[in-house]
Amino acid sequence: MRGLTQLILLLLAACLSLWLILGFWPLGTGSRVALSLLVVILSGAVGYLQWRKHHREVSAHALITGAALPPEDFQGAVVLVCGDSAALFSTSVPVRETRQGWYLPVALPEHLPLLAQHLAAERPALIAQISVLLAVVPEQHQDKDDFTQKLHVWxxxxxxxxxxxxxxxxxxxxxxxSPPVVSAQQPERWFTITPGHKDVQVQEAGSGVMPLVEWGQQSDARNGQERLSTVFWMESLLPWLETHVSSILIQRQGDVPALTPCVWGACFTPVTGIPDNLWQVHIGSITTLTPDVHNVQECLPLPEILLPYLPRRHGVSRLMQAWLTAGLLCGVFLLFALLASFVNNQRLVQSVGDHLAVYNRLSGTPPSPKTIAQQQLRADASLLDEWLRGGAPMRMSLGLYQGMRLIAPLEAAINSWTPPPPPPPVITQIVQGPKTIRLDSLSLFDVGKYELKTGSTKVLINALVGIKAKPGWLIVVAGHTDITGDEKSNQVLSLRRAESVRDWMRDTGDVPESCFAVQGYGQSRPIATNDTPEGRAANRRVEISLVPQADACKATATPNSSND
Incomplete structure (x- = not known):
């Protein structure tokens, strides 16, 4: 379940990253593709490593514990029992569950961090309820140095x-x-040292809490000897714990900080011991008594009475942890998306502002540059109008769209200047001589056509006043085009246009066909560059020239009635 949650979160992070790259950030196509591939590769690699790590953790956790973990909604304390934990559990029951706590045994010190990691992964809501109980049974140890070394390792x-x-x-x-006097009806009694109390307190099930001294003074004839022996046992235990346990835990070990136990308790109950144990040696050194060694089959009582003194905090469940992570990912995505939207809008404002600055800087003389700048403003206004009607794109929105305030300045600038009307077709004398006339093709023909269009007669009459058919002169009609279209089609079009002009002159002026020579040069003889609209317009032309030729135009046709 945890692995599936991590996979879903990883997939969510990858999708949000791709959405941010492809939908918001102002990047080129190559950069977007490269970053998208990088996100996919990194996501796959991280997913594979997480899968490997999860399987290794599951294998390691299966080796250290076969005990059942508490449920996710468990409200009591989760206690990891260390030290002499074997005496508190039986082989048939690996855990002990009570109304107030869930006790898990830890056999070896190296298993404790692994079990803590397993609990944090599987039961994150219970982290604040976890505590470590260091169980100490002095009657199960013989060597002092070995016991001290074990405490250091724990x-x-x-x-x-x-x-x-x-x-x-x-x-x-x-x-x-083990108590000094074993009684069959002895109640479970705990001697505790808790925060806020310097003296030892005595707590019995069903009874209140009282100081040890006061409890010893309440002895009667029936149990007086037992209580006095217990008080002596307790007063002998305190210096032993101070020397063998507390002094070790509260000292710093190199890079390992000191530990401060939050509560301490002791219980006198029959304990399975070994001969010549540490407790027998300690009692024998201060008295002439030798505690007996017992062999008990039952588990030792749990220190339930100490649980209320443990600090408690609130944990976060795995589901809530996943939702918090998902919310954090969405928050980071929204932050970067807002930043990208802000950058995109600033670029839009700067682009339109630059176009307006160029437009306003031009005076309109000559009109061509300002006309081009005005066309750019019209394109900007058309784009903003389209976004106004259909909604701004997502990369510009998220409440930061600035296009609305740019529409009014654009419209005002566009309406502030009108380009002058195009000049009428100009008949230009060229370097070939005063008897060469150039006609603009668009004033005579439609685009791509070679039939004279309506209204071209006046242009021809005005242009051809100086062209007279006379012997010894050849009227040369040459057609030219720009580079638009393929070369062969342009050559045919220029020839057909020259023939149309020739036919009009022949039929209108009743000039013999022997006076004419028709040529079509296509795009081979430009007089201006074809890289600009003005240059291409100049190249689309029909030229009429008078060329001296001795045998030209000798026969003159007799006018007929129809021509008259």
Whole structure:
């Protein structure tokens, strides 16, 4: 389940990143493709590593514990029992569950960080409820140095749990000892040292809390000896714990910080011990008594009475943790999307502003540059009008769209100047001589056509006043085009246009056909550059020239009635 949640979050992060790259950020096509591929590759690599890590963790956790974890909504304390934990659990029941706590055994110090990591991954809502119980049974140890070394190792293992439990977990210590006098009807009794109380307190099930001294003074003839022995046992236990346990935990070990137990408790109950254990040696050094060694089959009582003294915090469930992560991803996406929208709108404002500045700087003389600038403004206004009607694109929106305030300045600038009307067709004398006349093709023909259009007669009459058919002169009609279209079609079009002009002159002036020579040059003889509209207009022309030729125009046709 946890692996699936991580996969969904990774997929969400990848989708939001691709959406940001492809839909918002002002990047070129190559940059978008490169970044998108990078996001896909990184997402795949991270997903594969997470899958490998999850499987390794599952395998490691399966080795350290076969115990059932508490449910996600468990309200009690989750206690990791370290130290001499074997005496509190049986082989048939790997965990002990009570109304107030869920106790999990930890057999070895190296298993404690792994179990903490497993709990943090599977039950994140219970992290604040986790604590570590250091169980101490002095009657199960013989060597003092070995016992001290074990405490050092447990100390380091507890501190290592802070990476997964939001800091070092609360630590509490519980000690079990065989009572000086074994009684069949002895109630479960705990001797505690809690925050806010310097003296030892005595707590019994169903009874209140009272100081140890006061409790010992309430003895009667029936249990007086038992209470006095217990008080002596307790007063002997305190310096032993101070020397063998507390002094080790509260000291810093190199890079391992000291631990401060939040509560301490001791219970006198029959405990399975070994001969010549540490407790027997300690009692024997201060008295002539030797505690007996017992062999008990039952599990030791749990320190339930100490649970109310543990600090409690609120945890976050796995589902809530996933929702928080998803919300964080969406928040980061929205932040970067807003930033991209702001950048896109600033670019739009700067682009339109630059176009307006160029337009306003031009005086209109000559009109061509300002006409081009006005066309750019019209394109900008058309785009903004389209966004006004259909909605601005997503990369410009998110409440930051600035196009509305640009429409009015654009319209005002466009309406502030009108280009002058185009000049009438000009008949230009060229360098060939005063007897060469050039006619604009568009004033005679439609685009791509070679039939004379209506209204061209006046232009021809005005242009051809100086052209007279006379012997010894050849009337040369030459057609030219720009580079628009293919070369062969342009050559045919120029020839056909020259023939149309020749036919009109022949039929109108009753000039013999021997006076004419028709030529079509197509695009081969430009007189201006074809890279500008003005140059292409100059290249589209029909030229009429008088060329001296001795045998030209000798026969003159007799006018007939129809021509008259």
């Amino acid at each position: 100390h380091r293992a507890i501190v290592q749990c802070k990476s997964w439990l939001a800091g070092v977990p609360p630590v509490w210590i519980s000690t079990w000892l």
